[in-house]
Amino acid sequence: MGKDAKRSELGQFLKARRAGLTPADVGLPTDGTHRRVPGLRREEVAQLASMSVQYYTRVEQGRLQASAPVLATLADVLHLDDDQRTYLLELAGKQTPRRPRARAQQVNPQTQRLLDALDAPAIVLGRRMDILAWNPLAAALLTDFSQLTEKQRNYARLVFSDSEMKRRYAGWERVAADCVAFLRMEAARRPGDPRLRELVGELSIEDPHFRQWWAAHDVAAQTVGTKKLLHPLVGELTLDWETFASTTDPDQQLVVWTAAPGTASEENLAFLASWVTTHSPGEADDADARADPHAGRGTPPAS
Structure with a gap:
Protein backbone atom coordinates (compact mmCIF):
# COMPACT_ATOMS: atom_id res chain seq x y z
CA MET A 1 0.00 0.00 0.00
CA GLY A 2 1.45 3.34 -1.09
CA LYS A 3 1.86 6.42 1.12
CA ASP A 4 -1.19 8.21 -0.27
CA ALA A 5 -3.29 5.05 -0.05
CA LYS A 6 -2.27 4.60 3.58
CA ARG A 7 -3.26 8.16 4.43
CA SER A 8 -6.59 7.65 2.74
CA GLU A 9 -7.15 4.36 4.59
CA LEU A 10 -6.16 6.00 7.88
CA GLY A 11 -8.77 8.70 7.31
CA GLN A 12 -11.45 6.15 6.46
CA PHE A 13 -10.51 4.16 9.54
CA LEU A 14 -10.87 7.19 11.82
CA LYS A 15 -14.20 8.04 10.18
CA ALA A 16 -15.49 4.50 10.69
CA ARG A 17 -14.42 4.46 14.33
CA ARG A 18 -16.12 7.75 15.19
CA ALA A 19 -19.25 6.54 13.39
CA GLY A 20 -19.32 3.57 15.74
CA LEU A 21 -19.45 5.70 18.89
CA THR A 22 -22.28 7.68 20.44
CA PRO A 23 -21.98 10.81 22.57
CA ALA A 24 -22.96 8.71 25.59
CA ASP A 25 -20.02 6.36 24.94
CA VAL A 26 -17.54 9.19 25.43
CA GLY A 27 -19.43 11.10 28.12
CA LEU A 28 -20.83 13.88 25.98
CA PRO A 29 -24.35 15.16 26.73
CA THR A 30 -27.08 14.64 24.16
CA ASP A 31 -29.81 17.16 23.43
CA GLY A 32 -32.25 14.60 22.06
CA THR A 33 -32.33 16.11 18.56
CA HIS A 34 -31.90 14.05 15.40
CA ARG A 35 -28.27 13.72 14.33
CA ARG A 36 -27.55 13.97 10.62
CA VAL A 37 -24.57 11.64 10.77
CA PRO A 38 -24.17 8.39 12.70
CA GLY A 39 -21.82 8.41 15.64
CA LEU A 40 -19.66 11.34 16.69
CA ARG A 41 -19.24 14.52 14.68
CA ARG A 42 -15.79 15.70 13.65
CA GLU A 43 -16.04 18.70 15.95
CA GLU A 44 -16.85 16.39 18.88
CA VAL A 45 -13.77 14.28 18.23
CA ALA A 46 -11.67 17.43 17.92
CA GLN A 47 -13.09 18.77 21.18
CA LEU A 48 -12.30 15.56 23.06
CA ALA A 49 -8.78 15.46 21.58
CA SER A 50 -8.14 19.16 22.37
CA MET A 51 -7.35 20.07 18.77
CA SER A 52 -8.93 22.32 16.19
CA VAL A 53 -11.67 21.02 13.94
CA GLN A 54 -9.64 22.10 10.91
CA TYR A 55 -6.64 20.07 12.04
CA TYR A 56 -8.66 16.92 12.71
CA THR A 57 -10.51 17.31 9.40
CA ARG A 58 -7.24 17.41 7.48
CA VAL A 59 -6.03 14.26 9.27
CA GLU A 60 -9.27 12.42 8.51
CA GLN A 61 -9.18 13.54 4.88
CA GLY A 62 -5.65 12.21 4.48
CA ARG A 63 -4.20 15.68 3.84
CA LEU A 64 -2.02 15.79 6.96
CA GLN A 65 0.29 13.29 8.62
CA ALA A 66 -0.30 13.37 12.37
CA SER A 67 2.42 12.71 14.91
CA ALA A 68 2.48 9.61 17.12
CA PRO A 69 1.31 11.55 20.25
CA VAL A 70 -1.63 13.00 18.30
CA LEU A 71 -2.56 9.54 17.03
CA ALA A 72 -2.32 8.15 20.57
CA THR A 73 -4.71 10.85 21.76
CA LEU A 74 -7.16 10.06 18.97
CA ALA A 75 -6.90 6.35 19.81
CA ASP A 76 -7.92 7.13 23.40
CA VAL A 77 -10.77 9.39 22.31
CA LEU A 78 -12.10 6.80 19.85
CA HIS A 79 -11.75 3.96 22.40
CA LEU A 80 -9.52 1.86 20.13
CA ASP A 81 -8.45 -1.54 21.40
CA ASP A 82 -4.87 -2.83 21.15
CA ASP A 83 -5.24 -4.24 17.63
CA GLN A 84 -6.91 -1.07 16.35
CA ARG A 85 -4.17 1.11 17.87
CA THR A 86 -1.51 -0.98 16.18
CA TYR A 87 -3.33 -0.74 12.86
CA LEU A 88 -3.69 3.04 13.18
CA LEU A 89 0.02 3.51 13.89
CA GLU A 90 1.03 1.12 11.09
CA LEU A 91 -1.05 3.11 8.61
CA ALA A 92 0.70 6.27 9.81
CA GLY A 93 4.13 4.66 9.53
CA LYS A 94 4.78 4.96 13.27
CA GLN A 95 6.53 2.39 15.39
CA THR A 96 5.37 1.64 18.91
CA PRO A 97 5.69 -1.29 21.30
CA ARG A 98 2.56 -3.40 21.41
CA ARG A 99 0.60 -3.06 24.61
CA PRO A 100 0.32 -6.28 26.58
CA ARG A 101 -3.21 -7.58 26.82
CA ALA A 102 -4.73 -7.41 30.26
CA ARG A 103 -4.90 -10.91 31.67
CA ALA A 104 -8.12 -12.26 33.09
CA GLN A 105 -8.23 -11.54 36.80
CA GLN A 106 -8.32 -14.37 39.29
CA VAL A 107 -8.53 -14.46 43.05
CA ASN A 108 -5.74 -16.40 44.71
Missing part, protein backbone atom coordinates in the same frame (compact mmCIF):
# COMPACT_ATOMS: atom_id res chain seq x y z
CA PRO A 109 -6.59 -19.30 47.05
CA GLN A 110 -5.53 -17.34 50.13
CA THR A 111 -8.05 -14.60 49.39
CA GLN A 112 -10.82 -17.13 48.82
CA ARG A 113 -10.02 -18.76 52.16
CA LEU A 114 -10.21 -15.34 53.81
CA LEU A 115 -13.63 -14.76 52.23
CA ASP A 116 -14.91 -18.10 53.46
CA ALA A 117 -13.60 -17.48 56.97
CA LEU A 118 -15.30 -14.10 57.38
CA ASP A 119 -18.49 -13.90 59.43
CA ALA A 120 -19.64 -10.97 57.28
CA PRO A 121 -20.85 -10.74 53.67
CA ALA A 122 -17.85 -10.08 51.41
CA ILE A 123 -16.98 -10.04 47.72
CA VAL A 124 -13.89 -9.28 45.66
CA LEU A 125 -14.32 -6.71 42.90
CA GLY A 126 -11.92 -6.47 39.98
CA ARG A 127 -11.62 -4.16 37.03
CA ARG A 128 -14.90 -2.64 35.81
CA MET A 129 -16.55 -3.78 39.09
CA ASP A 130 -16.44 -7.40 37.94
CA ILE A 131 -17.34 -9.78 40.80
CA LEU A 132 -14.39 -12.16 41.02
CA ALA A 133 -15.22 -14.02 44.24
CA TRP A 134 -17.71 -14.05 47.10
CA ASN A 135 -18.62 -15.92 50.24
CA PRO A 136 -21.94 -17.71 50.89
CA LEU A 137 -23.27 -14.92 53.10
CA ALA A 138 -22.74 -12.34 50.33
CA ALA A 139 -24.61 -14.60 47.93
CA ALA A 140 -27.50 -14.90 50.39
CA LEU A 141 -27.50 -11.15 50.98
CA LEU A 142 -27.48 -10.07 47.32
CA THR A 143 -27.92 -12.87 44.77
CA ASP A 144 -26.60 -16.35 44.03
CA PHE A 145 -23.60 -15.36 41.92
CA SER A 146 -22.83 -19.00 41.08
CA GLN A 147 -25.98 -19.12 38.94
CA LEU A 148 -24.85 -16.18 36.79
CA THR A 149 -22.63 -16.17 33.74
CA GLU A 150 -19.22 -14.53 33.96
CA LYS A 151 -20.52 -11.54 31.99
CA GLN A 152 -23.49 -11.13 34.33
CA ARG A 153 -21.22 -11.17 37.38
CA ASN A 154 -20.58 -7.44 37.32
CA TYR A 155 -21.80 -5.33 40.21
CA ALA A 156 -22.84 -2.32 38.12
CA ARG A 157 -24.58 -4.52 35.54
CA LEU A 158 -26.56 -6.27 38.29
CA VAL A 159 -27.55 -3.00 39.97
CA PHE A 160 -29.00 -1.67 36.71
CA SER A 161 -30.23 -4.84 34.99
CA ASP A 162 -31.27 -7.32 37.68
CA SER A 163 -34.80 -6.74 38.96
CA GLU A 164 -34.14 -8.61 42.21
CA MET A 165 -31.09 -6.46 42.96
CA LYS A 166 -33.15 -3.33 42.36
CA ARG A 167 -35.75 -4.52 44.86
CA ARG A 168 -33.09 -5.31 47.45
CA TYR A 169 -31.71 -1.79 47.61
CA ALA A 170 -33.75 0.85 49.38
CA GLY A 171 -32.72 4.12 47.77
CA TRP A 172 -31.70 2.31 44.58
CA GLU A 173 -30.98 5.53 42.68
CA ARG A 174 -28.21 6.54 45.10
CA VAL A 175 -26.61 3.10 44.86
CA ALA A 176 -26.85 3.11 41.06
CA ALA A 177 -25.48 6.65 40.72
CA ASP A 178 -22.50 5.64 42.87
CA CYS A 179 -21.82 2.72 40.53
CA VAL A 180 -21.73 5.11 37.56
CA ALA A 181 -19.32 7.39 39.41
CA PHE A 182 -17.07 4.40 40.17
CA LEU A 183 -17.12 3.32 36.50
CA ARG A 184 -16.36 6.87 35.36
CA MET A 185 -13.25 6.80 37.56
CA GLU A 186 -12.34 3.43 36.06
CA ALA A 187 -12.71 4.87 32.56
CA ALA A 188 -10.20 7.59 33.40
CA ARG A 189 -7.68 4.94 34.45
CA ARG A 190 -8.30 2.70 31.43
CA PRO A 191 -9.60 4.77 28.52
CA GLY A 192 -8.89 2.00 26.01
CA ASP A 193 -10.52 -0.90 27.87
CA PRO A 194 -12.84 -2.57 25.33
CA ARG A 195 -14.81 -4.50 27.96
CA LEU A 196 -15.45 -1.33 29.94
CA ARG A 197 -16.56 0.39 26.73
CA GLU A 198 -18.90 -2.52 26.00
CA LEU A 199 -20.37 -2.38 29.51
CA VAL A 200 -20.96 1.38 29.35
CA GLY A 201 -22.49 1.10 25.89
CA GLU A 202 -24.91 -1.65 26.87
CA LEU A 203 -26.04 0.04 30.07
CA SER A 204 -26.43 3.36 28.23
CA ILE A 205 -28.81 1.68 25.80
CA GLU A 206 -30.73 -0.22 28.47
CA ASP A 207 -31.21 2.42 31.15
CA PRO A 208 -31.98 6.17 30.82
CA HIS A 209 -30.71 6.77 34.37
CA PHE A 210 -27.32 5.38 33.40
CA ARG A 211 -27.16 7.64 30.33
CA GLN A 212 -28.01 10.69 32.40
CA TRP A 213 -25.52 9.96 35.17
CA TRP A 214 -22.72 8.97 32.77
CA ALA A 215 -23.11 12.27 30.95
CA ALA A 216 -22.88 14.14 34.28
CA HIS A 217 -19.21 13.09 34.66
CA ASP A 218 -19.48 12.57 38.41
CA VAL A 219 -16.59 10.50 39.78
CA ALA A 220 -15.96 8.71 43.06
CA ALA A 221 -13.56 6.18 44.52
CA GLN A 222 -14.76 3.02 46.21
CA THR A 223 -13.87 3.49 49.89
CA VAL A 224 -16.60 3.35 52.55
CA GLY A 225 -20.33 3.92 52.78
CA THR A 226 -23.67 2.74 54.12
CA LYS A 227 -26.46 0.95 52.29
CA LYS A 228 -29.97 -0.02 53.33
CA LEU A 229 -31.36 -3.29 51.98
CA LEU A 230 -34.80 -4.88 52.10
CA HIS A 231 -34.16 -8.61 52.30
CA PRO A 232 -36.96 -11.13 51.62
CA LEU A 233 -36.01 -13.31 54.60
CA VAL A 234 -34.76 -10.99 57.31
CA GLY A 235 -36.31 -7.65 56.42
CA GLU A 236 -34.52 -4.32 56.66
CA LEU A 237 -30.73 -4.21 56.94
CA THR A 238 -28.61 -1.09 57.33
CA LEU A 239 -25.05 -2.14 56.58
CA ASP A 240 -21.75 -0.28 56.45
CA TRP A 241 -19.39 -1.30 53.68
CA GLU A 242 -15.67 -0.79 53.32
CA THR A 243 -13.14 -1.72 50.67
CA PHE A 244 -9.64 -3.11 51.17
CA ALA A 245 -7.11 -3.07 48.34
CA SER A 246 -5.27 -6.29 47.53
CA THR A 247 -1.52 -6.19 48.03
CA THR A 248 -0.98 -8.77 45.29
CA ASP A 249 -3.23 -7.14 42.67
CA PRO A 250 -4.01 -3.40 43.00
CA ASP A 251 -6.98 -3.90 40.65
CA GLN A 252 -8.73 -6.16 43.17
CA GLN A 253 -10.68 -4.87 46.15
CA LEU A 254 -12.23 -6.79 49.01
CA VAL A 255 -15.64 -5.32 49.92
CA VAL A 256 -17.06 -6.23 53.34
CA TRP A 257 -20.51 -5.39 54.77
CA THR A 258 -20.99 -5.11 58.54
CA ALA A 259 -23.79 -4.04 60.89
CA ALA A 260 -23.37 -1.70 63.83
CA PRO A 261 -23.27 -3.59 67.16
CA GLY A 262 -26.48 -3.75 69.14
CA THR A 263 -28.75 -2.90 66.21
CA ALA A 264 -31.64 -4.77 64.65
CA SER A 265 -29.53 -5.03 61.52
CA GLU A 266 -26.84 -6.94 63.44
CA GLU A 267 -29.49 -9.35 64.70
CA ASN A 268 -31.02 -9.79 61.25
CA LEU A 269 -27.62 -10.34 59.64
CA ALA A 270 -26.81 -12.98 62.26
CA PHE A 271 -30.10 -14.72 61.45
CA LEU A 272 -29.21 -14.69 57.75
CA ALA A 273 -25.80 -16.17 58.59
CA SER A 274 -27.49 -19.02 60.48
CA TRP A 275 -29.80 -19.57 57.52
CA VAL A 276 -26.80 -19.93 55.21
CA THR A 277 -25.44 -22.84 57.23
CA THR A 278 -28.42 -25.02 56.29
CA HIS A 279 -29.68 -23.54 53.02
CA SER A 280 -28.31 -22.54 49.62
CA PRO A 281 -28.13 -18.85 48.60
CA GLY A 282 -30.65 -19.46 45.84
CA GLU A 283 -33.31 -20.37 48.38
CA ALA A 284 -33.10 -16.86 49.80
CA ASP A 285 -33.83 -15.49 46.33
CA ASP A 286 -36.73 -17.91 45.86
CA ALA A 287 -38.22 -16.76 49.15
CA ASP A 288 -38.80 -13.30 47.71
CA ALA A 289 -42.19 -14.38 46.41
CA ARG A 290 -43.16 -15.85 49.76
CA ALA A 291 -41.96 -13.23 52.21
CA ASP A 292 -42.76 -9.55 52.66
CA PRO A 293 -39.40 -7.70 52.60
CA HIS A 294 -40.88 -4.97 54.81
CA ALA A 295 -42.15 -7.36 57.45
CA GLY A 296 -38.84 -8.18 59.11
CA ARG A 297 -37.61 -11.61 60.08
CA GLY A 298 -40.17 -14.34 60.04
CA THR A 299 -40.41 -18.10 59.81
CA PRO A 300 -38.17 -19.34 57.00
CA PRO A 301 -39.94 -21.22 54.21
CA ALA A 302 -39.65 -24.99 54.37
CA SER A 303 -36.62 -26.38 52.61
Whole structure:
Protein backbone atom coordinates (compact mmCIF):
# COMPACT_ATOMS: atom_id res chain seq x y z
CA MET A 1 0.00 0.00 0.00
CA GLY A 2 1.45 3.34 -1.09
CA LYS A 3 1.86 6.42 1.12
CA ASP A 4 -1.19 8.21 -0.27
CA ALA A 5 -3.29 5.05 -0.05
CA LYS A 6 -2.27 4.60 3.58
CA ARG A 7 -3.26 8.16 4.43
CA SER A 8 -6.59 7.65 2.74
CA GLU A 9 -7.15 4.36 4.59
CA LEU A 10 -6.16 6.00 7.88
CA GLY A 11 -8.77 8.70 7.31
CA GLN A 12 -11.45 6.15 6.46
CA PHE A 13 -10.51 4.16 9.54
CA LEU A 14 -10.87 7.19 11.82
CA LYS A 15 -14.20 8.04 10.18
CA ALA A 16 -15.49 4.50 10.69
CA ARG A 17 -14.42 4.46 14.33
CA ARG A 18 -16.12 7.75 15.19
CA ALA A 19 -19.25 6.54 13.39
CA GLY A 20 -19.32 3.57 15.74
CA LEU A 21 -19.45 5.70 18.89
CA THR A 22 -22.28 7.68 20.44
CA PRO A 23 -21.98 10.81 22.57
CA ALA A 24 -22.96 8.71 25.59
CA ASP A 25 -20.02 6.36 24.94
CA VAL A 26 -17.54 9.19 25.43
CA GLY A 27 -19.43 11.10 28.12
CA LEU A 28 -20.83 13.88 25.98
CA PRO A 29 -24.35 15.16 26.73
CA THR A 30 -27.08 14.64 24.16
CA ASP A 31 -29.81 17.16 23.43
CA GLY A 32 -32.25 14.60 22.06
CA THR A 33 -32.33 16.11 18.56
CA HIS A 34 -31.90 14.05 15.40
CA ARG A 35 -28.27 13.72 14.33
CA ARG A 36 -27.55 13.97 10.62
CA VAL A 37 -24.57 11.64 10.77
CA PRO A 38 -24.17 8.39 12.70
CA GLY A 39 -21.82 8.41 15.64
CA LEU A 40 -19.66 11.34 16.69
CA ARG A 41 -19.24 14.52 14.68
CA ARG A 42 -15.79 15.70 13.65
CA GLU A 43 -16.04 18.70 15.95
CA GLU A 44 -16.85 16.39 18.88
CA VAL A 45 -13.77 14.28 18.23
CA ALA A 46 -11.67 17.43 17.92
CA GLN A 47 -13.09 18.77 21.18
CA LEU A 48 -12.30 15.56 23.06
CA ALA A 49 -8.78 15.46 21.58
CA SER A 50 -8.14 19.16 22.37
CA MET A 51 -7.35 20.07 18.77
CA SER A 52 -8.93 22.32 16.19
CA VAL A 53 -11.67 21.02 13.94
CA GLN A 54 -9.64 22.10 10.91
CA TYR A 55 -6.64 20.07 12.04
CA TYR A 56 -8.66 16.92 12.71
CA THR A 57 -10.51 17.31 9.40
CA ARG A 58 -7.24 17.41 7.48
CA VAL A 59 -6.03 14.26 9.27
CA GLU A 60 -9.27 12.42 8.51
CA GLN A 61 -9.18 13.54 4.88
CA GLY A 62 -5.65 12.21 4.48
CA ARG A 63 -4.20 15.68 3.84
CA LEU A 64 -2.02 15.79 6.96
CA GLN A 65 0.29 13.29 8.62
CA ALA A 66 -0.30 13.37 12.37
CA SER A 67 2.42 12.71 14.91
CA ALA A 68 2.48 9.61 17.12
CA PRO A 69 1.31 11.55 20.25
CA VAL A 70 -1.63 13.00 18.30
CA LEU A 71 -2.56 9.54 17.03
CA ALA A 72 -2.32 8.15 20.57
CA THR A 73 -4.71 10.85 21.76
CA LEU A 74 -7.16 10.06 18.97
CA ALA A 75 -6.90 6.35 19.81
CA ASP A 76 -7.92 7.13 23.40
CA VAL A 77 -10.77 9.39 22.31
CA LEU A 78 -12.10 6.80 19.85
CA HIS A 79 -11.75 3.96 22.40
CA LEU A 80 -9.52 1.86 20.13
CA ASP A 81 -8.45 -1.54 21.40
CA ASP A 82 -4.87 -2.83 21.15
CA ASP A 83 -5.24 -4.24 17.63
CA GLN A 84 -6.91 -1.07 16.35
CA ARG A 85 -4.17 1.11 17.87
CA THR A 86 -1.51 -0.98 16.18
CA TYR A 87 -3.33 -0.74 12.86
CA LEU A 88 -3.69 3.04 13.18
CA LEU A 89 0.02 3.51 13.89
CA GLU A 90 1.03 1.12 11.09
CA LEU A 91 -1.05 3.11 8.61
CA ALA A 92 0.70 6.27 9.81
CA GLY A 93 4.13 4.66 9.53
CA LYS A 94 4.78 4.96 13.27
CA GLN A 95 6.53 2.39 15.39
CA THR A 96 5.37 1.64 18.91
CA PRO A 97 5.69 -1.29 21.30
CA ARG A 98 2.56 -3.40 21.41
CA ARG A 99 0.60 -3.06 24.61
CA PRO A 100 0.32 -6.28 26.58
CA ARG A 101 -3.21 -7.58 26.82
CA ALA A 102 -4.73 -7.41 30.26
CA ARG A 103 -4.90 -10.91 31.67
CA ALA A 104 -8.12 -12.26 33.09
CA GLN A 105 -8.23 -11.54 36.80
CA GLN A 106 -8.32 -14.37 39.29
CA VAL A 107 -8.53 -14.46 43.05
CA ASN A 108 -5.74 -16.40 44.71
CA PRO A 109 -6.59 -19.30 47.05
CA GLN A 110 -5.53 -17.34 50.13
CA THR A 111 -8.05 -14.60 49.39
CA GLN A 112 -10.82 -17.13 48.82
CA ARG A 113 -10.02 -18.76 52.16
CA LEU A 114 -10.21 -15.34 53.81
CA LEU A 115 -13.63 -14.76 52.23
CA ASP A 116 -14.91 -18.10 53.46
CA ALA A 117 -13.60 -17.48 56.97
CA LEU A 118 -15.30 -14.10 57.38
CA ASP A 119 -18.49 -13.90 59.43
CA ALA A 120 -19.64 -10.97 57.28
CA PRO A 121 -20.85 -10.74 53.67
CA ALA A 122 -17.85 -10.08 51.41
CA ILE A 123 -16.98 -10.04 47.72
CA VAL A 124 -13.89 -9.28 45.66
CA LEU A 125 -14.32 -6.71 42.90
CA GLY A 126 -11.92 -6.47 39.98
CA ARG A 127 -11.62 -4.16 37.03
CA ARG A 128 -14.90 -2.64 35.81
CA MET A 129 -16.55 -3.78 39.09
CA ASP A 130 -16.44 -7.40 37.94
CA ILE A 131 -17.34 -9.78 40.80
CA LEU A 132 -14.39 -12.16 41.02
CA ALA A 133 -15.22 -14.02 44.24
CA TRP A 134 -17.71 -14.05 47.10
CA ASN A 135 -18.62 -15.92 50.24
CA PRO A 136 -21.94 -17.71 50.89
CA LEU A 137 -23.27 -14.92 53.10
CA ALA A 138 -22.74 -12.34 50.33
CA ALA A 139 -24.61 -14.60 47.93
CA ALA A 140 -27.50 -14.90 50.39
CA LEU A 141 -27.50 -11.15 50.98
CA LEU A 142 -27.48 -10.07 47.32
CA THR A 143 -27.92 -12.87 44.77
CA ASP A 144 -26.60 -16.35 44.03
CA PHE A 145 -23.60 -15.36 41.92
CA SER A 146 -22.83 -19.00 41.08
CA GLN A 147 -25.98 -19.12 38.94
CA LEU A 148 -24.85 -16.18 36.79
CA THR A 149 -22.63 -16.17 33.74
CA GLU A 150 -19.22 -14.53 33.96
CA LYS A 151 -20.52 -11.54 31.99
CA GLN A 152 -23.49 -11.13 34.33
CA ARG A 153 -21.22 -11.17 37.38
CA ASN A 154 -20.58 -7.44 37.32
CA TYR A 155 -21.80 -5.33 40.21
CA ALA A 156 -22.84 -2.32 38.12
CA ARG A 157 -24.58 -4.52 35.54
CA LEU A 158 -26.56 -6.27 38.29
CA VAL A 159 -27.55 -3.00 39.97
CA PHE A 160 -29.00 -1.67 36.71
CA SER A 161 -30.23 -4.84 34.99
CA ASP A 162 -31.27 -7.32 37.68
CA SER A 163 -34.80 -6.74 38.96
CA GLU A 164 -34.14 -8.61 42.21
CA MET A 165 -31.09 -6.46 42.96
CA LYS A 166 -33.15 -3.33 42.36
CA ARG A 167 -35.75 -4.52 44.86
CA ARG A 168 -33.09 -5.31 47.45
CA TYR A 169 -31.71 -1.79 47.61
CA ALA A 170 -33.75 0.85 49.38
CA GLY A 171 -32.72 4.12 47.77
CA TRP A 172 -31.70 2.31 44.58
CA GLU A 173 -30.98 5.53 42.68
CA ARG A 174 -28.21 6.54 45.10
CA VAL A 175 -26.61 3.10 44.86
CA ALA A 176 -26.85 3.11 41.06
CA ALA A 177 -25.48 6.65 40.72
CA ASP A 178 -22.50 5.64 42.87
CA CYS A 179 -21.82 2.72 40.53
CA VAL A 180 -21.73 5.11 37.56
CA ALA A 181 -19.32 7.39 39.41
CA PHE A 182 -17.07 4.40 40.17
CA LEU A 183 -17.12 3.32 36.50
CA ARG A 184 -16.36 6.87 35.36
CA MET A 185 -13.25 6.80 37.56
CA GLU A 186 -12.34 3.43 36.06
CA ALA A 187 -12.71 4.87 32.56
CA ALA A 188 -10.20 7.59 33.40
CA ARG A 189 -7.68 4.94 34.45
CA ARG A 190 -8.30 2.70 31.43
CA PRO A 191 -9.60 4.77 28.52
CA GLY A 192 -8.89 2.00 26.01
CA ASP A 193 -10.52 -0.90 27.87
CA PRO A 194 -12.84 -2.57 25.33
CA ARG A 195 -14.81 -4.50 27.96
CA LEU A 196 -15.45 -1.33 29.94
CA ARG A 197 -16.56 0.39 26.73
CA GLU A 198 -18.90 -2.52 26.00
CA LEU A 199 -20.37 -2.38 29.51
CA VAL A 200 -20.96 1.38 29.35
CA GLY A 201 -22.49 1.10 25.89
CA GLU A 202 -24.91 -1.65 26.87
CA LEU A 203 -26.04 0.04 30.07
CA SER A 204 -26.43 3.36 28.23
CA ILE A 205 -28.81 1.68 25.80
CA GLU A 206 -30.73 -0.22 28.47
CA ASP A 207 -31.21 2.42 31.15
CA PRO A 208 -31.98 6.17 30.82
CA HIS A 209 -30.71 6.77 34.37
CA PHE A 210 -27.32 5.38 33.40
CA ARG A 211 -27.16 7.64 30.33
CA GLN A 212 -28.01 10.69 32.40
CA TRP A 213 -25.52 9.96 35.17
CA TRP A 214 -22.72 8.97 32.77
CA ALA A 215 -23.11 12.27 30.95
CA ALA A 216 -22.88 14.14 34.28
CA HIS A 217 -19.21 13.09 34.66
CA ASP A 218 -19.48 12.57 38.41
CA VAL A 219 -16.59 10.50 39.78
CA ALA A 220 -15.96 8.71 43.06
CA ALA A 221 -13.56 6.18 44.52
CA GLN A 222 -14.76 3.02 46.21
CA THR A 223 -13.87 3.49 49.89
CA VAL A 224 -16.60 3.35 52.55
CA GLY A 225 -20.33 3.92 52.78
CA THR A 226 -23.67 2.74 54.12
CA LYS A 227 -26.46 0.95 52.29
CA LYS A 228 -29.97 -0.02 53.33
CA LEU A 229 -31.36 -3.29 51.98
CA LEU A 230 -34.80 -4.88 52.10
CA HIS A 231 -34.16 -8.61 52.30
CA PRO A 232 -36.96 -11.13 51.62
CA LEU A 233 -36.01 -13.31 54.60
CA VAL A 234 -34.76 -10.99 57.31
CA GLY A 235 -36.31 -7.65 56.42
CA GLU A 236 -34.52 -4.32 56.66
CA LEU A 237 -30.73 -4.21 56.94
CA THR A 238 -28.61 -1.09 57.33
CA LEU A 239 -25.05 -2.14 56.58
CA ASP A 240 -21.75 -0.28 56.45
CA TRP A 241 -19.39 -1.30 53.68
CA GLU A 242 -15.67 -0.79 53.32
CA THR A 243 -13.14 -1.72 50.67
CA PHE A 244 -9.64 -3.11 51.17
CA ALA A 245 -7.11 -3.07 48.34
CA SER A 246 -5.27 -6.29 47.53
CA THR A 247 -1.52 -6.19 48.03
CA THR A 248 -0.98 -8.77 45.29
CA ASP A 249 -3.23 -7.14 42.67
CA PRO A 250 -4.01 -3.40 43.00
CA ASP A 251 -6.98 -3.90 40.65
CA GLN A 252 -8.73 -6.16 43.17
CA GLN A 253 -10.68 -4.87 46.15
CA LEU A 254 -12.23 -6.79 49.01
CA VAL A 255 -15.64 -5.32 49.92
CA VAL A 256 -17.06 -6.23 53.34
CA TRP A 257 -20.51 -5.39 54.77
CA THR A 258 -20.99 -5.11 58.54
CA ALA A 259 -23.79 -4.04 60.89
CA ALA A 260 -23.37 -1.70 63.83
CA PRO A 261 -23.27 -3.59 67.16
CA GLY A 262 -26.48 -3.75 69.14
CA THR A 263 -28.75 -2.90 66.21
CA ALA A 264 -31.64 -4.77 64.65
CA SER A 265 -29.53 -5.03 61.52
CA GLU A 266 -26.84 -6.94 63.44
CA GLU A 267 -29.49 -9.35 64.70
CA ASN A 268 -31.02 -9.79 61.25
CA LEU A 269 -27.62 -10.34 59.64
CA ALA A 270 -26.81 -12.98 62.26
CA PHE A 271 -30.10 -14.72 61.45
CA LEU A 272 -29.21 -14.69 57.75
CA ALA A 273 -25.80 -16.17 58.59
CA SER A 274 -27.49 -19.02 60.48
CA TRP A 275 -29.80 -19.57 57.52
CA VAL A 276 -26.80 -19.93 55.21
CA THR A 277 -25.44 -22.84 57.23
CA THR A 278 -28.42 -25.02 56.29
CA HIS A 279 -29.68 -23.54 53.02
CA SER A 280 -28.31 -22.54 49.62
CA PRO A 281 -28.13 -18.85 48.60
CA GLY A 282 -30.65 -19.46 45.84
CA GLU A 283 -33.31 -20.37 48.38
CA ALA A 284 -33.10 -16.86 49.80
CA ASP A 285 -33.83 -15.49 46.33
CA ASP A 286 -36.73 -17.91 45.86
CA ALA A 287 -38.22 -16.76 49.15
CA ASP A 288 -38.80 -13.30 47.71
CA ALA A 289 -42.19 -14.38 46.41
CA ARG A 290 -43.16 -15.85 49.76
CA ALA A 291 -41.96 -13.23 52.21
CA ASP A 292 -42.76 -9.55 52.66
CA PRO A 293 -39.40 -7.70 52.60
CA HIS A 294 -40.88 -4.97 54.81
CA ALA A 295 -42.15 -7.36 57.45
CA GLY A 296 -38.84 -8.18 59.11
CA ARG A 297 -37.61 -11.61 60.08
CA GLY A 298 -40.17 -14.34 60.04
CA THR A 299 -40.41 -18.10 59.81
CA PRO A 300 -38.17 -19.34 57.00
CA PRO A 301 -39.94 -21.22 54.21
CA ALA A 302 -39.65 -24.99 54.37
CA SER A 303 -36.62 -26.38 52.61
